[in-house]
Amino acid sequence: MALWGGRFETKPDELFKQFNDSLPVDAALALQDIEGSIAWAKAIHRAGVLNAEELAKLSSALSSLKSEIANAPALPLSSSDEDIHSYIERRLIEAVGDLGKKLHTGRSRNDQVATDFRLYARAQIDARLLEMKEARRALIDLAECTKSIVTSGYTHMQRAQPILFAHWALAYQEMLERDAARLLDARKRVNLSPLGSGALAGTTYQVDREQIAKDLGFDAPTRNSLDATSDRDFVLETLSANSIAALHLSRLAEDLILFASQEFAIVEMHDSVSSGSSLMPQKKNPDACELIRGKAGRIFGAFASLAMTVKGLPLAYNKDLQEDKEPLIDSMQQLSMCLRVLVRVLDTLKVREDCARNSALGGYANATELADYLVGKGIPFRDAHDIVGKLVRHAIDKSKRLEDLPLAELQSIDKRIDAGVFKSLELETGLARREIPGGTGPKAVADAILQARVRLG
Ligand code: ARG
Numbered sequence: 001m002a003l004w005g006g007r008f009e010t011k012p013d014e015l016f017k018q019f020n021d022s023l024p025v026d027a028a029l030a031l032q033d034i035e036g037s038i039a040w041a042k043a044i045h046r047a048g049v050l051n052a053e054e055l056a057k058l059s060s061a062l063s064s065l066k067s068e069i070a071n072a073p074a075l076p077l078s079s080s081d082e083d084i085h086s087y088i089e090r091r092l093i094e095a096v097g098d099l100g101k102k103l104h105t106g107r108s109r110n111d112q113v114a115t116d117f118r119l120y121a122r123a124q125i126d127a128r129l130l131e132m133k134e135a136r137r138a139l140i141d142l143a144e145c146t147k148s149i150v151t152s153g154y155t156h157m158q159r160a161q162p163i164l165f166a167h168w169a170l171a172y173q174e175m176l177e178r179d180a181a182r183l184l185d186a187r188k189r190v191n192l193s194p195l196g197s198g199a200l201a202g203t204t205y206q207v208d209r210e211q212i213a214k215d216l217g218f219d220a221p222t223r224n225s226l227d228a229t230s231d232r233d234f235v236l237e238t239l240s241a242n243s244i245a246a247l248h249l250s251r252l253a254e255d256l257i258l259f260a261s262q263e264f265a266i267v268e269m270h271d272s273v274s275s276g277s278s279l280m281p282q283k284k285n286p287d288a289c290e291l292i293r294g295k296a297g298r299i300f301g302a303f304a305s306l307a308m309t310v311k312g313l314p315l316a317y318n319k320d321l322q323e324d325k326e327p328l329i330d331s332m333q334q335l336s337m338c339l340r341v342l343v344r345v346l347d348t349l350k351v352r353e354d355c356a357r358n359s360a361l362g363g364y365a366n367a368t369e370l371a372d373y374l375v376g377k378g379i380p381f382r383d384a385h386d387i388v389g390k391l392v393r394h395a396i397d398k399s400k401r402l403e404d405l406p407l408a409e410l411q412s413i414d415k416r417i418d419a420g421v422f423k424s425l426e427l428e429t430g431l432a433r434r435e436i437p438g439g440t441g442p443k444a445v446a447d448a449i450l451q452a453r454v455r456l457g
Contacts, residue, residue, distance in 0.1 A: 159363030270348030
């Protein structure tokens, strides 16, 4: 059904209609559109536009439409209506006759779509928050299982210092915790009620905007009708929070892809989240993680796309704003998949304790401990750094680890070194010296796991 046309002499050009129609995309907002319409019917009843009987009829017709679409979400797609608002209004008029035509009194599609989209964004944020919580749970569980596994920590992709594998898992839990906080913060600005803003200047009917906000579970009405009908930064903020989360997931996925390669061989991904090669029978590919890494581009693209759409738009509503739906819908769907798949990857991940330990033993990851040992002998750190550099050079020449060099050879480079040095070179010694809040010492990590679980709730 066309919601306009009285002033037009011809029907829309078919190609233009196809271009202009948004139903294939905004059908995703059907339930929100109905929810908003029920709240609006109540509002204009309170304002004296509808009597009690009319309100009851409209509400009940809208509610049955809601269950019908909830059971068959693709239903609106089979119609040729311009958008979801036209579809719902047509179906309402078919159900209750001319009374249905009263619903749009004092409302514009501009405040209507802003309302629907805020309800949609809010529901999606809440769903992502639950999924993020589950992903954080999986990371904390992984930390719990790996709190005694020593592995190599890297900087510049070079072995740097030994860490607990759990410490690595908890680093990503921190990122996801911030991601959830960002979404929750964006939710505050999403959760406002535009209804009553009309097309741009505010409705002429004396609706109770506070009550509409309450009816829809919004925190408050928006404050300016021009802004409310054209503001999309609530979407931008949400897309930006999604993008940062997706970037974190892509870093995590990349770490796991590297760790699963034969070169690292620190983890093994479960068959159920891996694929094979059509040519090479021996291959087991980390496709789940590669896709999580790859989706970050698309999720960030959604943010970039809407940012460019909004740039330079004059006040108030312009049809450009119809381009806001796909980015949010796609970003939410993709992030949801990434988070849910990640949980399966993490819950089935095998960490190979021996390989992890070997990686920490190789690469002279205990060189800093040796420098600290020399500092303990009263040698200034800069000099200690230089001495250890020479010792490492010597060990590389001999193809040995530092701890495998005989004491005499160590002393030939600096005679202040004594037999106590070997204790300082043990992995466990280095870890135990990092019992500082935020550090990788076993007690600090055990405590961090407990704290993370408390915050998870
Ligand atoms: N499909 C439109 C959108 O998503 C609904 C609002 C239409 N408003 C208008 N003034 N034509 O933006």
